[in-house]
Amino acid sequence: MQLDSFYNLPMEKRLLQQLSQLTExxxxxLKGGVIDKNRYSSGNSFVIDSEKLLKKGRLIEIRPHTRFVHFPKHTHNYVEFVYMVSGETHHILNGTDEITLKAGELLFLNQNATQEILPASEGDVAINFILLPEFFDEALQMIPEGDLLRDFLISTLSPESSFLTYLHFPAADILPVQNLMENMIFTMLNQDSETIINNINKTTMGLLLQTLSVYVSLVNQGTPSQYEQNLLLTVLKYIDAHYKHGTLEAIAEQTKQPTYYISRLLKKHTGKNFKEQLMTRRLQQAAYLLSHTTLTIEDIYTYIGYDNSSYFYRKFKEAYGMSPRDYRLAN
Structure with missing residues (x-):
């Protein structure tokens, strides 16, 4: 294709043409080779090293995802951000979570996520963004406290294990997201100045995250994502095992998530916050003991973690429509 014809193409087609070219x-x-781990990592364990991929002085870099081969399980010592330009790629995260990333979708992974990628074909074009955590300093200031994206960005600053290790955004239909992605990729492909690349893309990334933050409730409306499902299951299991003396602070520390986020997640998907879920589980156990044992009512409410009889009687009646004594007689 002649140069004039190339520059007359819409930006998304120009970018796709550039990004589709076979890498070395x-x-x-294609000649029978496999993934050379030395290209990515220096140690025995497969941890992809930012120093192998980032040019000196840059906080951000992009590279096309390597196609035609199974990319084995690995981690990163940086934040990876995958954008699917065309086609789709199939990812296995943290050993169990399977995600198909389709054209226009985004996948963020922090340093604690493990990733494995199944072979992609020639038309499956994805861009991997290599980002040092300090790249997000400016973006972090643009997102309000209590936001899921802000929680994730904070998790990238900690080397400790985090429950929130990845975020998947099916954002193909969100035009502002697609425009911002095209702008960021275009800058990376056509600028050589580290200062320009770092500064322009810091601002663009902040706008991208703000846009995702606005749309995230619509994108995931009513359906918990995989990490939300895992977190919900973990919290509900904790409540089931620790209903007597469990606390929101304890499960927050266990899962390394803010207390407000856990309670908000429970409320969103179960209709009850942590305190309400804990009380429901206690009352369920009280009902079971009333109908299956001869323990006194005082022994039962003490056993399930209450020391106030009037409070227990009131809450039990609210839940079951009768007093504990009447419930025992009826069952």
């Missing part, structure tokens, strides 16, 4: 690594793989 892909050419070697």
């Amino acid at each position: 690594e892909e050419q070697e793989i």
